[in-house]
Amino acid sequence: MTELRITDLTVEAGKSFLVREASLDLIPGELVVLLGPNGAGKTSLLRGALGLIAPTRGESSLDGSIIANLSPMQRARQIAYLPQIRPLAWPNRVRDVVALGRFSHGGTLGKLGDHDAEAVDRAIAACDLKHLQDRGTHTLSGGELARVHCARAFATEAPLLIADEPTAALDPRHQFRILDLIKAYVEDGGGALLVLHDIGLAARYASRLVWMKQGRIVADGPVATTLTAERLADVYGVAAQVEGTRIIMDGAL
Amino acid sequence: MIERLLSPVLLLACLVTLLLTCLLGSTPLPMERVVSALFGGGDAADRLVVWSIRLPRGLAAFLVGATLGISGAALQGLLRNPLAEPGVLGVSASASLVAVFSLYYGLVAFSPWVLPVAAIIGALVATALLTLAAIRTQSVVTLILIGVGLSSFAGALMSLMMNLAPNPFSLTEMINWMLGSVANRSFSEIGFVAPFMILGVAILLLTRRGLSALTLGEEAANGIGLNLRNQRIFTVLGAGLATGASVALAGAIGFVGIVAPHIIRPFVGHDPARSLFPSALLAGLILMVADIFVRILPSQTELKLGVVAALIGAPAFVWIAMQRRTGHD
Structure with a gap:
């Protein structure tokens, strides 16, 4: 079983702390959602954990090996990563973009091996993109594009997935669709760590919530125990009522 | 299928055009005389025209076009920008500046390798500067402006040298370098730049897969397993070697590296990696055709190839730039 373990990770930019002594575990079968206001350090935590930015202190490891010591290829085969900003430089075909998920397995666009092509087919089918696979990405809607990026991440068939705001700028129906896809991935044995801004959506799907404030993890546990009105007031500075996984926001504090 | x-x-098409290069010229040679000269027959004058004048010239045009085409396609992939090209980014100008410097101070007298090495150093310095800038800024416009700045600065230094040129002969020599031409090139001159061209092209082709990954932007490209630092180093090194060598052979010829990949891209699914090889062939073809045009045009003074390339390429550059939507940046 592939296990991601983040231990006392600290990320600094100049003199300010982006992440302070954050520790977090992720194993397959879990859907962990990282919550916190803008600037809480969620993205920096993910990037530091993946070795995309160098942590000042602490480390993250994958099955006991330090991620910073892995090659990008080795890491990419174990953890699929969807960054927050997802530009596409060229108007590529949908299938080619999904096939980039096979990069770490040696897949080359235009001449995928059978094994790679099958993985791409599976990802395309899972994300309901079959009818779009020969279209140019520049002709797609925001919801369709989000599914293309998800399919790209799934095509890697990595045991873990880290996604930074995979539902940003999507309408409610598409947000549900993306999270249904990720939930299906977790039910198939994957482990996912997501950043979400919609607390209600997070509460509905997550098996665990990790709360961040000012670079620190302030709570980590099941939805039932960590989602409280007090926590929302403390972390987000909002007055809210919580009934089970339902949240009614009353306003800023 | 088309792909x-x-x-x-x-x-x-390149092979046919290379043959045409031998047929056409100020005195057209009929096919059978060209063919027999190519295979070592025919009379001595025909063999001289074919083997010492037309064939090396055509081959030089092809090699210069091909290396500029592949460098353009690779830089476009690296910088994720269809307007990136050795000429526009000031790489060619920097290469010809250092080359002219080595000519001006007579350094070329030491060894025939000095000229290609000088041009390559100029090209590598410029590509390295641009990549450093590309790491700092995401803006395509900024990058093009830095290229324009580099180009102007190299041009200014070149003008300074022309200003101080001791005699009309060195002035003409410098002008030839700035305008770009493949006239009177010999196989031995090609031989001194060919190893660098082959090395540069080989590096670009061997590392092209990473250019596909960069389609997703640098962070996601790293996320799917690309070693960004190595990719930058190899693409810059490959494009620098190839462009520098082509400048050493023909001087600065602009815009070929933009036009060819732009035409190729739709046929290869807009994948930068797959555009490399066909872009090289098409750019080589374009430059051979342009050079034939230059030779058969009944003008008093022969037009310079670089001038013709810019006359076709610069409007194409403007057109491609105007097609871009602001949303792309």
Whole structure:
């Protein structure tokens, strides 16, 4: 079983702390959602954990090996990563973009091996993109594009997935669709760590919530125990009522 | 289907055009005389025209076009920008500046390798500067402006040298370098730049897969397993070697590296990696055709190839730039 373990990770930019002594575990079968206001350090935590930015202190490891010591290829085969900003430089075909998920397995666009092509087919089918696979990405809607990026991440068939705001700028129906896809991935044995801004959506799907404030993890546990009105007031500075996984926001504090 | 046929068709077109280069000229040679001269027969004058004048000239045009085409396609992939090209980014100008400097101070007298090495150093310095800038800024416009700045600065230094040129002969020599031409090139001159061209092209082709990954932007490209630092180093090194060598052979010829990849891209699914090889062939073809045009045009003074390339390429550059939507940046 592939296990991601983040231990006392600290990320600094100049003199300010982006992440302070954050520790977090992720194993397959879990859907962990990282919550916190803008600037809480969620993205920096993910990037530091993946070795995309160098942590000042602490480390993250994958099955006991330090991620910073892995090659990008080795890491990419174990953890699929969807960054927050997802530009596409060229108007590529949908299938080619999904096939980039096979990069770490040696897949080359235009001449995928059978094994790679099958993985791409599976990802395309899972994300309901079959009818779009020969279209140019520049002709797609925001919801369709989000599914293309998800399919790209799934095509890697990595045991873990880290996604930074995979539902940003999507309408409610598409947000549900993306999270249904990720939930299906977790039910198939994957482990996912997501950043979400919609607390209600997070509460509905997550098996665990990790709360961040000012670079620190302030709570980590099941939805039932960590989602409280007090926590929302403390972390987000909002007055809210919580009934089970339902949240009614009353306003800023 | 079209994609599979693309490279074979272009290769065939290049071979036919190379043959045409031997047929056409101020005195057209008939096919049978060219063919027998090519295979070592025919009379001595025909052999001289074909083997010492036309064939090396055509080959030089092809090699210069091909290396600029592949460098353009690779830089476009690296910088994720269809307007990136050795000429526009000031790489060619920097290469010809250092080359002219070595000519001006007579350094070329030491060894025939000095000229290509000087041009390559100029090209590598410029590509390295641009990549450093590309790491700092995401803006395509900024990068093009830095290229324009580099180009202008190299041009200014070149003007300074022309200003101080001791005699009309060195002035003419410098002008030839700035305008770009493949006239009177010999196989031995090609031989001194060919190893660098082959090395540069080989590096670009071997590392092209990473250019596909960069389609997703640098962070996601790293996320799917690309070693960004190595990719930058190899693409810059490959493009610098190839462009520098082409400048050492023909001087600065602009815009070929923009036009060819732009035409190729739709045929290869807009994948930068797959555009490299066909772009090289097409750019080589374009430059051979342009050079034939230059030779058969009944003008008093022969037009310079670089001038013709810019006359066709610069409007194409403007057109491609105008097609871009602001949303792209």
